[in-house]
């Protein structure tokens with residue numbers, strides 16, 4: 398069996414950054430790094446991030462202000478230790494990224510800072526205007542390809558191999574040959590991204606199928622906060638066109654939300670208007686769509702300086718123009734779309750899970766740094782902060798380190814119902830989740846979704862190829878989201894229950910699942 402010091406699953410920004418840091422460490426004492434990725438190296442979710450990466454580097458800013466904003470957005474469930482780490486280590490990670498060659502946009506020789514919702518001041522670094530994720534990903538992937546990191550593309554991790562309760566390696570399926578191979582390692586780092594493909598309307602690419610979360614759950618890792626799925630308020634809504642992200646930074650630059658009757662509505666819902674936290678803006682848009690009987694609202698940037706719009710948002714401008722929409726002349730039809738998995742594999746602030754040797758970072762991980770509602774552009778920051786800490790931990794921790802303390806109250810998913818229904822398509826799962834486990838939820842709808850997902854789970858045959866594995870993992874993640882949403886009888890952050898519309902103090906706690914708990 399091939400043996401590596403590190404196996405990193407996923408080639409988004411978290412995975413590649415972890416791989417490069419591990420490589421740097423091992424260069425001093427010898428050792429090997431393997432990256433497994435189910436698509437090509439740049440086929441990941443983070444490369445589509447537009448707005449940018451938050452960091453408190455402005456003259457008026459401080460780690461404390463960034464921490465306060467993160468905690469306020471997270472609606473009572475942010476882990477303050479994780480959020481402090483995020484805010485305090487942000488500036489150092491930005492320095493690292495600049496050193497690695499990420500070309501952040503500048504203004505008068507200084508890094509330019511933009512504003513986004515629920516940030517108390519401009520704090521968002523961006524690159525290529527609205528192509529921040531792409532610039533970060535391409536910088537890191539070209540460095541990884543020049544290094545002696547082994548990257549196996551089109552190779553899907555399907556099973557965690559354990560020995561005596563510790564990670565011993567991973568089984569992976571080569572999509573081209575159809576063969577499964579076992580790889581041994583000391584440290585297995587999951588950086589597989591989120592599960593946006595759970596939903597019919599999503600800003601996420603096809604690869605966002607929750608593989609790492611499902612893989613970790615099957616291995617006995619704790620999975621936390623899955624009910625908190627973030628819906629981005631503004632995805633392009635044009636018939637026959639994918640729901641392309643229209644960055645929150647567009648509102649940060651002064652874009653206004655108006656309904657189909659031309660009425661600006663956000664001030665009726667929140668004093669911060671277009672710059673309220675994402676969950677509030679998404680629900681306000683949904684409400685306005687229902688009240689006006691339309692399937693969209695409009696994001697209007699026609700009042701802004703035309704040249705500024707084109708240079709600040711070249712990707713959005715070009716994409717819309719290709720669809721026949723000149724956004725400097727006509728408002729953009731938008732509606733909410735599933736965007737970010739705030740829950741995931743429970744880790745401590747060192748990326749350690751409850752299984753020794755198994756680590757997670759990036760969107761598939763859950764440190765509770767986002768709580769019930771992620772602050773805009775904290776996601777790219779999270780990838781580099783916690784990827785760095787994973788590698789630091791593997792270097793510094795004692796060899797018998799046992800990982801994150803288990804929580805006392807982890808619960809098992811209820812047993813799958815007997816198979817009576819045919820196995821579903823990906824589209825069927827997405828429609829069920831969108832219609833029953835979406836932006837506004839209620840107990841009856843969630844119970845129906847739970848029963849259907851449970852029956853689908855039982856009906857799925859053992860997966861043998863990538864599409865079947867992805868479907869199995871989506872159903873597993875769908876069950877985790879739905880069960881948690883049903884258990885949480887309150888509304889908090891991104892989780893809104895029309896039958897329990899208020900937050901309740903007794904629910905200021907996390908829901909954690911563990912198989913066989």
Ligand code: SIN
Nearest residue numbers: 447448644645773774
């Ligand atoms: C955006 O540009 O609005 C997305 C960035 C994020 O999800 O934080």
